[in-house]
Amino acid sequence: MITAIIISLILLTALWNGLVIQWYLTKDQRYSKYWHAVGFIIRGLLVLLIYLHTKDHLLTGITAFISWIPYNMIINICMKQPIFYIGRTSTIDKFIRKILGLI
Numbered sequence: 001m002i003t004a005i006i007i008s009l010i011l012l013t014a015l016w017n018g019l020v021i022q023w024y025l026t027k028d029q030r031y032s033k034y035w036h037a038v039g040f041i042i043r044g045l046l047v048l049l050i051y052l053h054t055k056d057h058l059l060t061g062i063t064a065f066i067s068w069i070p071y072n073m074i075i076n077i078c079m080k081q082p083i084f085y086i087g088r089t090s091t092i093d094k095f096i097r098k099i100l101g102l103i
Contacts, residue, residue, distance in 0.1 A: 002052060005045055012042050036090065043071075 016038040023031035043064075051060040076085045086102065087093040096102075 002049065005049055005052075009042060009045050012038055012045070016042060
């Protein structure tokens with residue numbers, strides 16, 4: 001099962017990379033939606049791997065939450081945005097803004 005998840009992650013990462021490149025080259029917003037969806041699935045499978053390794057719901061949740069922070073920070077640095085930048089368009093960013101009272 002773990003091997004199948006890892007192979008799926010490798011293939012999904014290739015798909016994700018291809019979608020990002022297409023989005024960059026064409027500026028077609030459909031590619032943006034697709035690569036965001038594939039990225040979400042990749043992160044979900046990684047969380048599943050953590051759960052399969054630990055068999056602990058709480059530890060899995062804490063790990064997923066804690067890893068999300070540097071994940072976003074790295075993207076922000078690459079995009080030359082403030083390190084704690086929270087966007088205004090994605091559903092998750094809107095949710096985070098609402099929770100933090102930044103709307």
